[in-house]
Amino acid sequence: MIKNISNFREESLNYHSQFPSGKIQITPTKKYSSQRDLSLAYSPGVAEPCKEIARSSIEVYKYTSKGNLVAVITNGSAVLGLGDIGALASKPVMEGKALLFKIFSGIDVFDIEIDESDPEKFIETVKAIAPTFGGINLEDIKAPEAFEIERRLKKELNIPVMHDDQHGTAIISGAALLNAITYVGKKIDGIKMVVNGAGAAAISCARIYKKLGVKPENILMFDSKGLLHTSRKDLNQEKKEFSVNTYPIKKLEQAINNADIFIGLSIGGILTPNMLKSMAPNPIVFAMANPDPEIDYNLAIKVRSDVIIATGRSDYPNQVNNVLGFPYIFRGALDVHANVINDEMKLAAVHAIASLAKEPVPEQVNIVYNKKNISFGKEYIIPKPFDNRLITRVAPAVAKAAMDSGVARNPILDWEIYQEKLLDRMGYESKMLRMIQNRARTNPKKVVFCNGEEYDILKSVQILHEEGIVSIPIVLGNEDRINRLINENNLDLELKIIDPEKEENIKKVENFAQILWKRRNRKGLTLYDSKIRMRTNDHFGAMMVDQGKADAVITGYSRSFSLSLRPMLEVIGKANSVQKTAGMMILLTKRGPLFLADTAVILDPTSQELARIALMASNVVKNFDIEPRIAMLSFQNFSSDSKTSYKVSQTVAFLHKKYPDLIVDGEVQPDFALNEFLLSRKFPFSKLVKKRANIFIFPNLESGNLTYKFIRGLGDVQTIGPVMLGMRKPAHVMQMQSSIEEIVNLTTLAVIDAQIRQN
DSSP states (O other): OOSOHHHHHHHHHHHHHSSSOSSOOOOOOSOOSSHHHHHHHSTTTTHHHHHHHHHOGGGHHHHSGGGGEEEEEEOSSSBTTTBSOHHHHTHHHHHHHHHHHHHHHOOEEEEEEOOOOOHHHHHHHHHHHGGGOSEEEEOSOOTTHHHHHHHHHHHHOSSOEEEHHHHHHHHHHHHHHHHHHHHHTOOGGGOOEEEEOOSHHHHHHHHHHHHHTOOGGGEEEEETTEEOBTTOSOOOHHHHTTOBSSOOOOSHHHHTTTOSEEEEOSOTTOSOHHHHHTSOSSOEEEEOOSSSOSSOHHHHHHHOTTOEEEESOTTSSSBOOGGGTHHHHHHHHHHTTOSOOOHHHHHHHHHHHHHHHHSOOOHHHHHHTTOSOOOSBTTBSSOOTTOTTHHHHHHHHHHHHHHHTTOOSSOOSOHHHHHHHHHHHSOHHHHHHHHHHHHHHTSOEEEEESOTTOHHHHHHHHHHHHTTSEEEEEEESOHHHHHHHHHHTTOOOOOEEEOTTSGGGHHHHHHHHHHHHHHHGGGTOOHHHHHHHHTSHHHHHHHHHHTTSOSEEEEOSSSOHHHHHHHHHHHTOBOTTOSSOEEEEEEEETTEEEEEEOSSSOSSOOHHHHHHHHHHHHHHHHTTTOOOEEEEEOSSSSOOOSHHHHHHHHHHHHHHHHOTTSEEEEEEOHHHHHOHHHHHHHOTTOTTTTSOOOEEEOSSHHHHHHHHHHHHHHOSSEEEEEEEESBSSOEEEOOTTOOHHHHHHHHHHHHHHHHHHHO
16 A cells, blocks of 8 residues: 555656656567678568568568557547546556556557547548557547447458457456356346446446346446436437336436346445445445445445445455456457457457356465465456466457457467467566565565665665555664665655664563574574674574564675575574575566576585475475476586586486476486477487476586576566575575665565465
8 A cells, every 4th residue: 555645656757767768668579680680671671571461461460560569549538547638648558558468468569649539530540550550459538439439440440449448347347247147146137237337338338238138128327417318318329228218217226226236337435335235135236436436345245245246446356357358358359360359259258257267266376365265256256367367268269259250360270279379478577576466465474674774675665565565664773874764765664673783672682692592502602692693683683583573584685695694594594304595596587487596505515405405496386386397407418427417317316216296307408498399309208398497406506696697687587586495484685785676576575485384
């Protein structure tokens, strides 16, 4: 929750203005390093695909990016929450929509803001630029003009066009409606529905509900002036479609009496508790006004225990979120070169989304939402946005509907290969981060930061607290210096500052020192030395976790890794079954997360220690509901004629014998481990054939650390870590001078570490 709107405003402006400005950019997809590359990309080589397209226009999909390019187009006349702010001011919103397309479905987007309020001129402009694109997503255009603009463009263009404000909400809520009705055991053709709101989204929702089986005469729709009734003279063509003449009802509270379903696309708080009480048994309420629903979720379930409620908010169950639909609908339409998004395709999306909610939920989704077993029911009638299966269910359903309805020009022949390609298109690097952040928020923890006198630490603490990842941040250091940093940088922080050097903390220091001395007095530690150590931030912070005063400790920003690790080992120590701890880095890549170990602790591990590192890393990876696939790395492939490669081969032999079901192999070079097809051609016997490795165990610290530092230095891949393996309690040591992003990411994993141990 955002505590300081002023600071958040400043941070948002900084986020958008950092170089390069905005949220999207164009990246080349072909080689361009040599003169020959450039001559192929442009003159004279570019003439050849031009000729092919001139001969047959369908070839444009083969030789250009048209087939994976969507235009997000608006005139800024109805921007959600902001109204008619104009074309230019709407650009950040359209860039945001472009970002969602890319990260959820791999679709490239040009955002286009057209400074034109006249529908006819707007339509002509869009038609003129349409040849560039494989599809057009209309966005934030006010009604009733939006209806005519979409109708005309769908009719006059031969590419998919969809106004997501209308159809996205309709499709997602339609799926929720089918499942809610199924759950309560009612029949869709017999339900009575009240719709409050008569804008573009409400009209589109009601239309799709009719196609799903709701009888038109059973829909009562209200706008700001009351019931849409045939006696009214102020109704446009779209509203007339839902005007009724059989009901002498004028007010919402009359219509809602004994209604089965309330659909809200209007304003917050309009559905009162008394109205909800008057509804039929097992009422269904979709309160989709944002940010304030037509009735608060907690109030609704308090008033009626039998209510099924969905909202547009992510902090309540059953979020009607358009991101469940539009990325995958366009994905399926583009992949078959559809010339339209028709009703058959939209209904296919509805049924695919609805069906997915009835299937067993992957453990990964349970973990993200901190649930033991999410299953179909009152609080789960639509899938969660973090469900990876959406792209492989909705996109194929849409593509198949396009083929069956005769609007596909590039039919899919092998659906299994198609599903594999869909998974490859997803933005795994950002998806992994969103998943772990969402999981951490479900049960935030008390974290102590040892390097409290650093701006980057304090800024990270602010972000972590605002994001609901850390419940009580504790920073250690000189209180005056910390407060001065906070004031100088206008940070809005709710934290606890502890200075172990301060007189008021002497009793705590002495108590902690006694505990440490009793543990280590036979290892040469005197009580005097113990007191000295407990006045340092690292020892004090570690002891806070050891004694249950905090859930996790983060250190390492100001000192070398080895110096920061030593107090953690002295105070907290290794887990009972662990002989040596290790460090693991997580790389967030386009192909998914990769786990590298040991990159931090054991200088030259023995064969037995390599096996333990592999098993510890495997256990961590399993906690993310990812199948561990381990490559034991060496500078040789399956050849043990050196000391290093022999050590690795011994490790693999042990793991194969002791853990036959574990997917692990080596000794293997990194390039082969990263390329399962190359591996299969050269070494078809390997357990990693057709099993892309995701855990990489290095033969020694030097190779692991150098590799990680090299990748980190490139700056092209996000990193998290090092994550400490084998500690008795959550204690993690960051790299010296880590970035704010790296601190936030490591702390997020530390919170999850604490959650897992608690469970």
